[in-house]
Amino acid sequence: GNSVTQMEGPVTLSEEAFLTINCTYTATGYPSLFWYVQYPGEGLQLLLKATKADDKGSNKGFEATYRKETTSFHLEKGSVQVSDSAVYFCALMQGGSEKLVFGKGTKLTVNP
Amino acid sequence: DTAVSQTPKYLVTQMGNDKSIKCEQNLGHDTMYWYKQDSKKFLKIMFSYNNKELIINETVPNRFSPKSPDKAHLNLHINSLELGDSAVYFCASSQGRRNQPQHFGDGTRLSIL
Numbered sequence: 001g002n003s004v005t006q007m008e009g010p011v012t013l014s015e016e017a018f019l020t021i022n023c024t025y026t027a028t029g030y031p032s033l034f035w036y037v038q039y040p041g042e043g044l045q046l047l048l049k050a051t052k053a054d055d056k057g058s059n060k061g062f063e064a065t066y067r068k069e070t071t072s073f074h075l076e077k078g079s080v081q082v083s084d085s086a087v088y089f090c091a092l093m094q095g096g097s098e099k100l101v102f103g104k105g106t107k108l109t110v111n112p
Numbered sequence: 113d114t115a116v117s118q119t120p121k122y123l124v125t126q127m128g129n130d131k132s133i134k135c136e137q138n139l140g141h142d143t144m145y146w147y148k149q150d151s152k153k154f155l156k157i158m159f160s161y162n163n164k165e166l167i168i169n170e171t172v173p174n175r176f177s178p179k180s181p182d183k184a185h186l187n188l189h190i191n192s193l194e195l196g197d198s199a200v201y202f203c204a205s206s207q208g209r210r211n212q213p214q215h216f217g218d219g220t221r222l223s224i225l
Contacts, residue, residue, distance in 0.1 A: 032211040043116070043202055043216035044155075051211050087153055098143055098208055099168055102155040 002027040006090045006103035013080055013110050021075040021106045023064075023090035031092040033057075033066055033073040034100070038087045047075075047088070080110045115139050116217040118203045124223045125193060132189045133220045135203030141215070143167075143208035144186035146178060149200040149219070161186055162208050190222075198224045 007022040025031065032051045036044040048057030053068035062077045073090060090103040116137045125131055137144060145168070146158040160168035161180040175191045190197060200221050204214040 034213065041218075043218045044204075045216070046213040049211070049213060089155065093211065098145075098160055098162070098206065099157055100214060105153040105155070107153075
């Protein structure tokens with residue numbers, strides 16, 4: 001079945017550090033890939049998405065590139081801020097299905 | 113205006129009780145979902161409705177019964193609550209075309225005593 005594996009957290013960084021959160025997936029065909037972010041006490045918000053190979057999703061300084069050859073969708077940000085502290089979820093949606101399959105989430109804490 | 117709203121935000125109750133969680137979306141979407149997030153933050157889909165019709169029904173105990181009176185509402189009723197039902201339940205909605213992002217509510221934290 002479809003699955004998403006993302007790096008175990010928690011991840012703790014200092015402000016302005018470079019962030020990478022690894023995400024790999026297993027799926028048949030060509031799924032769409034997403035990153036969602038969950039701030040404390042809130043629901044999930046879509047951060048970015050990519051729908052086909054080599055697409056790059058970007059938003060709020062975050063980027064992720066859909067790499068079919070490595071079945072990966074790693075999240076990166078060049079300079080994190082304290083306000084980026086949250087739990088980040090990688091997810092996939094198989095073509096023809098409305099079902100999102102999530103990774104286990106990675107908690108990021110950014111210290112001033 | 114809140115796009116996807118759930119009530120209540122917190123629900124504390126005893127084992128064996130029956131409770132409901134309500135969800136409403138004002139985005140004009142035709143598909144709605146219920147997800148369960150466990151204590152380790154793992155999110156798993158439970159149900160999905162498209163235009164009031166059940167389209168996704170994961171392996172969920174039949175104590176859980178979703179009801180969609182119209183496409184803007186999807187409620188979740190839980191009978192005979194058990195300790196393992198303690199979790200955060202998220203409602204979401206999307207426009208049911210392929211690859212459309214899902215919009216989430218703020219969650220309902222259910223605690224079973």
